[in-house]
Amino acid sequence: MVDKKSPLPMYYQIEEDLKQRIANQEYKTSDMIPSERELSEAFKVSRMTVRQAITNLVNEGVLYREKGRGTFVAEEKIEQPLQGLTSFTEDMKARGMEASSRLLTFEVMRAPSDISRKLEIGEEAAVYKIQRIRYADQKPMAVETNFLSVDMFPDLSEETVLGSLYSYVEKMKKQTIGKAHQMIEATTADQSLADLLDIPVDSAILSIERHSSLSDGTPFEVVKSSYRADRYKFISDIYRT
Numbered sequence: 466m467v468d469k470k471s472p473l474p475m476y477y478q479i480e481e482d483l484k485q486r487i488a489n490q491e492y493k494t495s496d497m498i499p500s501e502r503e504l505s506e507a508f509k510v511s512r513m514t515v516r517q518a519i520t521n522l523v524n525e526g527v528l529y530r531e532k533g534r535g536t537f538v539a540e541e542k543i544e545q546p547l548q549g550l551t552s553f554t555e556d557m558k559a560r561g562m563e564a565s566s567r568l569l570t571f572e573v574m575r576a577p578s579d580i581s582r583k584l585e586i587g588e589e590a591a592v593y594k595i596q597r598i599r600y601a602d603q604k605p606m607a608v609e610t611n612f613l614s615v616d617m618f619p620d621l622s623e624e625t626v627l628g629s630l631y632s633y634v635e636k637m638k639k640q641t642i643g644k645a646h647q648m649i650e651a652t653t654a655d656q657s658l659a660d661l662l663d664i665p666v667d668s669a670i671l672s673i674e675r676h677s678s679l680s681d682g683t684p685f686e687v688v689k690s691s692y693r694a695d696r697y698k699f700i701s702d703i704y705r706t
Contacts, residue, residue: 475514526539553599591616645677649671650673671694
């Protein structure tokens with residue numbers, strides 16, 4: 466029930482109540498929640514108040530709407546801390562999820578000018594272009610395109626890139642990964658990306674570009690990724706200095 470004497474807005478109390486019900490598994494992933502009319506009667510508030518609460522939860526990614534059907538519980542987003550340099554495979558393993566990949570492209574090509582500059586190699590140098598769909602528990606999570614120098618990793622194979630590239634670099638090549646520079650932007654999915662990620666066209670996407678270096682400062686990878694914003698979020702602890 467809503468406490469109308471509470472200083473907390475009624476819509477906020479409804480949001481918290483629904484979140485608690487989801488946390489308690491009363492409403493499970495993909496379950497349809499009660500209609501606005503049913504909720505307004507249950508909480509004894511106006512439908513406008515209920516609508517505001519539901520809209521806020523949709524905007525947070527807790528719920529999602531399907532036109533003509535109703536409002537449903539969304540899958541919980543995977544949280545990725547911005548601290549620490551980890552691979553997709555390591556991220557999923559840490560969350561008890563199975564990481565897998567589908568290889569879309571594995572080719573050797575002349576390095577585009579922006580890639581050669583970031584990898585600090587000649588413009589005529591050969592690079593691998595590796596495009597993969599990354600899955601978590603068999604569900605598409607991201608599309609990644611990696612560029613690596615052929616001279617640095619001459620034995621890289623299609624079989625290897627179906628696993629973790631970071632594991633290949635560290636365990637097979639005996640190199641130590643040092644740091645990365647990462648940029649994140651918000652964008653939307655075009656038709657091609659939507660098809661690969663099994664989402665509607667114009668869905669929100671987290672576009673990420675990472676430049677990774679070995680411990681001695683040598684650049685070894687440029688990766689451009691498109692993550693589903695409905696399934697992934699980045700978190701960070703920020704301290705005042």
